[in-house]
Amino acid sequence: MAEKKFSVVVAGGGSTFTPGIVLMLLSHQERFPLRKIKLYDNDAARQKVIADAMEIILKERAPEIEFLATTEPAQAFSDVDFVMAHIRVGKYAMRELDEKIPLKYGVVGQETCGPGGIAYGMRSIGGIVELVGYMEKYSPNAWMLNYSNPAAIVAEATRRLCPNSKIINICDMPVDIEEKMAQIAGFKSLHDLEFKYFGLNHFGWWTSIKDKQGNELLPKIREYVYKHGYNLKYLNGDEGVQHIDPSWIVTFEMVKEFAPIDPNTLPNTYLKYYLCQDEIVKHSDPNHTRTNEVMEGREKKVFAECRRIKAVGTAKDTTIEVDAHASFIVDLATAIAFNTKANMLLIVENKGAISNFDPTAMVEIPCIVGNNGAEPLVVGEIPQFQKGLMEQQVSVEKLTVDAWINHSYQSLWQALAMSKTVPSVRVAKLILDDLIAANKDFWPELR
Numbered sequence: 001m002a003e004k005k006f007s008v009v010v011a012g013g014g015s016t017f018t019p020g021i022v023l024m025l026l027s028h029q030e031r032f033p034l035r036k037i038k039l040y041d042n043d044a045a046r047q048k049v050i051a052d053a054m055e056i057i058l059k060e061r062a063p064e065i066e067f068l069a070t071t072e073p074a075q076a077f078s079d080v081d082f083v084m085a086h087i088r089v090g091k092y093a094m095r096e097l098d099e100k101i102p103l104k105y106g107v108v109g110q111e112t113c114g115p116g117g118i119a120y121g122m123r124s125i126g127g128i129v130e131l132v133g134y135m136e137k138y139s140p141n142a143w144m145l146n147y148s149n150p151a152a153i154v155a156e157a158t159r160r161l162c163p164n165s166k167i168i169n170i171c172d173m174p175v176d177i178e179e180k181m182a183q184i185a186g187f188k189s190l191h192d193l194e195f196k197y198f199g200l201n202h203f204g205w206w207t208s209i210k211d212k213q214g215n216e217l218l219p220k221i222r223e224y225v226y227k228h229g230y231n232l233k234y235l236n237g238d239e240g241v242q243h244i245d246p247s248w249i250v251t252f253e254m255v256k257e258f259a260p261i262d263p264n265t266l267p268n269t270y271l272k273y274y275l276c277q278d279e280i281v282k283h284s285d286p287n288h289t290r291t292n293e294v295m296e297g298r299e300k301k302v303f304a305e306c307r308r309i310k311a312v313g314t315a316k317d318t319t320i321e322v323d324a325h326a327s328f329i330v331d332l333a334t335a336i337a338f339n340t341k342a343n344m345l346l347i348v349e350n351k352g353a354i355s356n357f358d359p360t361a362m363v364e365i366p367c368i369v370g371n372n373g374a375e376p377l378v379v380g381e382i383p384q385f386q387k388g389l390m391e392q393q394v395s396v397e398k399l400t401v402d403a404w405i406n407h408s409y410q411s412l413w414q415a416l417a418m419s420k421t422v423p424s425v426r427v428a429k430l431i432l433d434d435l436i437a438a439n440k441d442f443w444p445e446l447r
Contacts, residue, residue, distance in 0.1 A: 005035035006337060007080045012087040012148070013039025014046035015077045016302040019320045021084065022054050024330050026061050027322065032334045034062075039069040040076035043091075048070070053306035057315045077138035082333050085131055085146045086442065088125040090442055092291055092299070097438045099289040104434070105427050108280050109289055112150040112202055113273040114421030115428075118400050118412070119435045121153030123442040125161075125404045128154050132162045143336055143373075145329055147171060152201035152393075153349045155362040158400045168332065168374055169347040171201050171364065175328045178439055180230045180252070181209060187219045193217070194343075198354060198379045198386075201347050201364050202270035203393050205262070205386055218266065221331045222259070225266060229255035247290050254279075261404075262385060274389065335369035342366070343415050346374045361394045392420060409446040 008025065010018055018039065025034060037058065041047035052067030058067045070076050077083070088095070098116035099109035108114040128148055135142050144167040148154055157171040159246040174197060178190040187193060196208035209217045228234045251269050258275040259267055273280055275306045302320070328344075335342035348366045350359050353376040357363070367374040382390075399415035402408060409432075416428035436446060 004083060004337075005033045006333075007036035007038070008034060008082045008333070009038040009076050009080045010086060011040045011076070011083055011085040013041040013042050014050055015041075015086055015088065016298050017086055018050050019054065019201055019302060019306065020322045021329065022057065023049065023320060024322045024327055026057070026065075028330050028334075029062065030138075032330055032337060034065050035070070036066040038067075038076050038080065040071070040073070041069075042071055044071045044370050049303055049306050049310075053315065054319075055070050055307040056309055056313065059319070059399075060315060070379075073134040074138060075141075075412070077134040080135075080139045081337070083131065083135050083142055083144040084329055084333075085128065085148050087124070087131070089127040090120075090439075092295055094123065094439070094442065095120070096289065096291040097435075099291055100286055101434045101438060102288040102421075102431055103281065103284055103289070106281055106433055107423070107427060107431060108273050108277055108421040109284060109286070110273050111290070112152075113270060114419050115416055115431045115435065116422050117150040117153070117437060118415055118419070120398070121150045121397075121400050122404055122412070122444075123155075123439065124148055124150065124154050125157040125401065126442075126444075128158060131217075132165050132167060136165065140240075143168065143333075145170060145332055146304065147329065150201070151347055152203070152362060152397050153400050155201065156397045157404065158361070158406070159349055159362055160401060168336075168369075169201075169362070170328065170332060170344075171260060171347065172328045173202065174204065174345050174364070177230055177269065177302050180232055181206075181217075181221050183232055184221050184224045185209070187211070190433065195345075196366065196379075197345055198363065198365050198382055199268065200362070200390055200393055200397070201275070202268060203390065204364050205265035205266045206267075207265050209266075211398050222263070222266060222400065225259050226256055229253040229259075230295050233370060247293055250283075262383070264383075265386075274393070277421050285304065332369060336371055339371040340369070342369050343377075344369050344374075346443045351376065353377065354379045354382055357387060357390065361390075362397070372408065389420070394420060404444060405447065407444045409419050412446060 039051050055067055095111050098111055098119045102115040110116050135144055147170045151171045152170050157166050182190045184191055194210045197206045254272050300363035305319055344351045347362055347364050350361045350363045352359050353365055365379055366377045396418050397413050399411045403412035404436050412430050416422055417425045
């Protein structure tokens with residue numbers, strides 16, 4: 001491709017996903033060449049563990065690329081072409097409360113769905129808007145590729161608060177599922193297939209899956225999914241490196257419980273929180289949630305490996321691997337940088353792409369991506385079942401952003417009460433009051 005080389009800052013440099021992103025960037029220098037990689041985080045101690053290891057990796061694999069880790073916005077955001085943002089405001093301590101407070105009331109406890117997602121969204125909005133401000137101040141021509149969760153609420157907030165910003169909101173989950181679909185259908189890669197999909201983030205459906213010859217594969221994949229979900233162990237396939245914890249295995253298999261409600265589509269795994277709420281709560285341990293699993297697994301593993309690399313002074317035998325969303329974000333950056341017109345699933349303002357749905361909703365649909373950003377493809381009308389579910393969920397997202405902007409207790413109570421995961425306004429209020437107390441250092445003061 002072109003000779004131009006790019007400068008990237010990873011905002012959320014202390015994340016356990018950062019090493020995988022750095023390795024992915026380094027492994028694709030032939031199509032997305034870099035001159036500079038920066039890490040930015042407001043937690044210097046946490047970032048340093050990751051950064052020390054990444055510095056060694058760059059010295060060994062790409063010494064020509066300049067590397068910097070900083071907590072100073074001016075240093076981080078000056079002279080960059082892309083901001084890759086994956087921040088977690090409140091870290092795992094707050095994620096644990098997002099999950100455990102709802103479970104106390106018999107409600108789904110999950111970091112991006114239901115009350116937990118609403119709570120996380122209320123924390124994330126300010127952090128993302130702050131990053132956009134830094135980018136526009138120090139590198140006004142840069143693009144932000146945001147995959148900070150909960151992506152749906154963040155996307156709605158940036159649509160309203162940063163309407164002219166060069167920001168694209170993305171999620172890796174559909175990509176991971178599409179890789180599994182490819183294996184189920186007997187193909188090596190999702191790039192061997194063509195997908196049609198619509199929905200909201202963590203709330204969508206595939207309507208068509210074709211090979212390059214135009215053969216429709218959805219019935220074949222559906223037959224497998226109705227028996228096994230998206231669990232590949234029945235194929236003796238490779239489960240990958242990202243979603244392999246016990247809770248994820250259960251998640252992929254559980255799809256078989258709710259996929260048959262619409263035989264014309266295949267669902268995103270996250271719909272289990274809205275269509276199987278009772279089963280989710282029944283099998284949840286309110287004292288040991290997904291956060292605890294991550295802290296005991298991925299968190300310990302990644303930080304231990306980074307400390308080991310620093311101690312031995314080399315990363316030649318590292319166990320760090322590339323994550324699914326790292327691959328996706330490099331694909332997106334390449335499409336923008338080189339105007340490749342790639343077809344990618346992104347979170348964008350509807351603007352009539354789904355003709356019978358709110359034009360201002362932030363929907364997750366296929367887009368053509370070039371140097372001007374994302375151009376949504378026409379989806380047309382969607383079925384009543386999905387439309388009804390989406391209208392309820394998008395209202396939850398809009399009310400949450402209303403609450404953040406207007407400091408409105410009433411709007412956030414309405415958002416919680418409207419969530420399909422919450423059984424009543426009374427329970428919604430109990431959860432809300434607990435969440436307010438837990439998030440006093442992060443949320444705007446609600447009136």
